[in-house]
Amino acid sequence: SQQGEEDPQALSIQEGENATMNxxxxxxxxxxxxxxxxxxxxxxxxxxxRSNEREKHSGRLRVTxxxxxxxxxxxxxxxxxxDTASYFCATAKGAQKLVFGQxxxxxxxx
Amino acid sequence: xPEVTQTPSHQVTQMGQEVILRCVPISNHLYFYWYRxxxxxxxxxLVSFYNxxxxxxxxxxxxxxSVERPDGSNFTLxxxxxxxxxxxMYFCASKGLRGPNTGELFFGEGSRLxxx
Numbered sequence: 001s002q003q004g005e006e007d008p009q010a011l012s013i014q015e016g017e018n019a020t021m022n023x024x025x026x027x028x029x030x031x032x033x034x035x036x037x038x039x040x041x042x043x044x045x046x047x048x049x050r051s052n053e054r055e056k057h058s059g060r061l062r063v064t065x066x067x068x069x070x071x072x073x074x075x076x077x078x079x080x081x082x083d084t085a086s087y088f089c090a091t092a093k094g095a096q097k098l099v100f101g102q103x104x105x106x107x108x109x110x
Numbered sequence: 111x112p113e114v115t116q117t118p119s120h121q122v123t124q125m126g127q128e129v130i131l132r133c134v135p136i137s138n139h140l141y142f143y144w145y146r147x148x149x150x151x152x153x154x155x156l157v158s159f160y161n162x163x164x165x166x167x168x169x170x171x172x173x174x175x176s177v178e179r180p181d182g183s184n185f186t187l188x189x190x191x192x193x194x195x196x197x198x199m200y201f202c203a204s205k206g207l208r209g210p211n212t213g214e215l216f217f218g219e220g221s222r223l224x225x226x
Contacts, residue, residue, distance in 0.1 A: 043203075100145075100154075102151075
């Protein structure tokens with residue numbers, strides 16, 4: 001299985017702090033993606049990093065990818081209460097399906 | 111902004127009944143997917159569909175499940191005889207071929223299925 005697995009399963013921090021979530025996977029990949037899911041809602045794509053990239057930024061998001069360790073991290077800087085959600089990494093091999101990890105439930109306390 | 115729409119948002123059915131979940135993917139997308147998420151658990155791949163046929167399916171997608179793209183816009187998931195364990199949120203997603211984030215999936219808001 002190529003499944004990504006997130007760590008930690010749950011994270012609670014104060015507003016303004018940085019949040020870091022990690023993801024590990026098992027097989028070679030074409031790209032790794034991070035998605036966000038608000039409670040009871042659909043998944044929203046945040047950022048995609050290709051296997052030949054090491055770091056990518058998008059606003060307050062920073063993603064790193066280490067293919068030698070088969071791991072990725074998502075950093076959210078200067079967190080806000082609205083960042084409270086579940087965050088999933090997903091890996092893609094080939095043109096077809098994404099395989100999602102278990103997710104990290106992030107709670108930002110005001 | 112184009113979006114994936116799903117209907118119904120919530121369906122309650124009796125065990126053994128047939129259910130059809132409907133999705134309208136983004137109009138110029140070519141790949142279509144169904145995923146499911148049992149409450150509080152991970153998002154699980156069910157099936158992918160491209161060029162009017164199933165391109166990949168998971169072991170969850172057994173003979174009770176089928177997908178169809180009947181009219182070039184709708185993409186449906188049918189469960190022939192529902193079981194209690196089919197209770198979950200079902201997400202439709204689609205993907206295009208071009209753009210800076212080729213590979214990004216666009217998800218609908220989901221259809222919650224409750225089997226009693």
